[in-house]
Amino acid sequence: MAKEEKKAPKLRFNGYTNDWERKELNNILKINSGRDYKQLNSGSIPVYGTGGYMLSVNDKLSDTDAVGIGRKGTIDKPLYLKAPFWTVDTLFYCTSKENSDVKFIYLLFQIINWKRYDESTGVPSLSKNTISNIKTYVPKIKEQDYISKLFFSLDNTLQLHERKYEELTLIKKALLQKLFPKKDGFKPEVRYKNFNDAWEQRKLGEV
Template sequence: MLKMAKLKKSPEVRFDGYTEDWQVEVLEDIADIGDGLHGTPNYTESGSIYFINGNNLINGKIHVNNETKKVVLEEQSIADKELNQNTILLSINGTIGNLAFYQGESVMLGKSVAHIKLKVPSKFFIYHYLKSPFIQNYFLANLTGSTIKNLGLKTIRETEIWSPSEEEQILLGTFFENLDSLIQNHKTQLTKLKNLKKAMLVKMFPQEDATVPEIRFKGFDGDWEFSSFEDVFNYHRPDPYIVTSTEYSNDYKTPVLTANKAFVLGYTLEKNTFNQESIIFDDFTLDSKYVDFPFMVKSSALKILTIKEVKKFDLYFSFELLRNTKIEVMGHARHYIAVVQPTKVLAPKLDEQMRISKYLKNLDDLIENHNKQLKKLNNIKKACLSKMFVA
């Protein structure tokens, strides 16, 4: 159980039962700190040691790929060979502030990686303390260099670390590790779902010169038939639904939409909404979004699309068809009437469209749920990093 702290030298939020003041020391008192090679080693494809820099430190782990250079064992420095399970790595040149645990990987450090070899057992506490916003801001405020920024070892060594008892450090470290694990689980599931949908879009729609897809639901057969997008959609000009003011507030009710990644620009008091299930389509970028609630828009560059013949076409299926049809962007020009409408596409009978639509929409709902959970968990983590450590 968490409770609000009252002590001046303690964090705003603490676990129940802990009341003692935190103590301060500088990082060099509890760790040996250095950096990697200031130079270029002799690379070789036959090497067994990866030569890493700050961009190899991602989400707490060392990531290498086919592009990561290799060296032979003899190239490693004494410091490289003395890395241990109580070592934290920190990016200090160009990319600043990325962190990773050293977990026995065969690596040689470049100059953009600092090693922090802790003399204390609570590496998870120190790791998350270094990720806290006030430490990250301290690092950014003390960078050197004009073009490529550098975080000096002196700054790292002089970093103030406020810490509680070892017991509380372990508790805090475990709390953040569990939170990170939960976040990573959602990321993994999200990636799997996105990959599944990507694969199914290929298999459930005809490819190349085919007129039937590779995979179909049971009970459906026969060739898909060609139609143009002009046959599929009515389009509505956005003018009646464009907001007159961009003074948005979360206290207002009407969403103002865009077809790009942002989707919801804000909320307005205005009520001239478009009220049909529809697709908003950006005439310049070809971005599109499916919408099933009343909305307004900001830009006249949008087209609002609805189904022309509801007994022949399903809107969500047609949305996926539009989104996954290759249409060349012709510079900064309007596309819908001249380019998109004449485009020919294949579609099955309505009942098969609806079956495909239901499957894909279920996948999208699962993806959106994981996105929402990730956003919520990341906000929780951000708040906890601010409130559960001493600045």
């Protein structure tokens, strides 16, 4: 008799050996609809659409963190929504049930092939019913927490490196302006110590 394949990842945290459970998404999350924001005033509550942040208003749809997934348009770019927030009517927001961690749901949404569940022949779209019936494997809540902390820590590190990259790009751009002569002169604005002579003007073919 063939050995039954274990329903769990090959790489686990120490102490976790039990199988993951196969569940429909409606067992671990609640799908909520976004709403129009145009009747609201400007404020400090972020409004999200399928493309991300749009603007800020003075009211909220949720007091708890959630995961956004497109109802229409962009359906394969899940968003982690930090409460409080508002979502437009083209973006569902999914809150976690007691047996699940919202950050783990966000990670889970990133590996689901959402385009496979597209219900339209035109503009891509998803329904609550379709999302609810998707089946996936889920560990116990404590293992979910370990996994989500690992990946959110990696995301924070990536964001720090992205900001560092942006800062270094700006520094490079500024140095290119100051360490090379401008059109009206032959000396750069900024120079290394002990270099004072003018730069020579030459044709590119000579160098």
